[in-house]
Amino acid sequence: MAEPPTVSDLFKAKALTDEQVDAAVEQYLAEPRTTAHPITEGYTVDLAAAVAGHHWASQITANPGTNSVLKRAAVQTAILLARARRARTGAKRKRPLPEAGT
Numbered sequence: 001m002a003e004p005p006t007v008s009d010l011f012k013a014k015a016l017t018d019e020q021v022d023a024a025v026e027q028y029l030a031e032p033r034t035t036a037h038p039i040t041e042g043y044t045v046d047l048a049a050a051v052a053g054h055h056w057a058s059q060i061t062a063n064p065g066t067n068s069v070l071k072r073a074a075v076q077t078a079i080l081l082a083r084a085r086r087a088r089t090g091a092k093r094k095r096p097l098p099e100a101g102t
Helices: 007-012 018-030 047-052 055-062 068-081
Strands: 037-040 043-045
Touching: 007 018, 007 037, 007 068, 018 037, 018 047, 018 068, 047 055, 047 068, 055 068
Parallel strands: none
Antiparallel strands: 037 043
């Protein structure tokens, strides 16, 4: 099975806009514990894991004295390198009803 695409892969494929990346960065900065951010149609990204899993970004965001421009750049880098996950549609698969007497 192929690995899921990175957010950067989706961006390069034009499946994602600058505005959507910026919205993900804003979401992380507003709520760093966000785990399932809908990055584009059909995909989510775990923002908390993206930043925590990126050494530089996690160090930058942990330092309260970090310049906001540097913090934003670190978060954006971590998000772009993160793997996107297929979003769950929430629709349940219809199963046939059992036949009477079985």
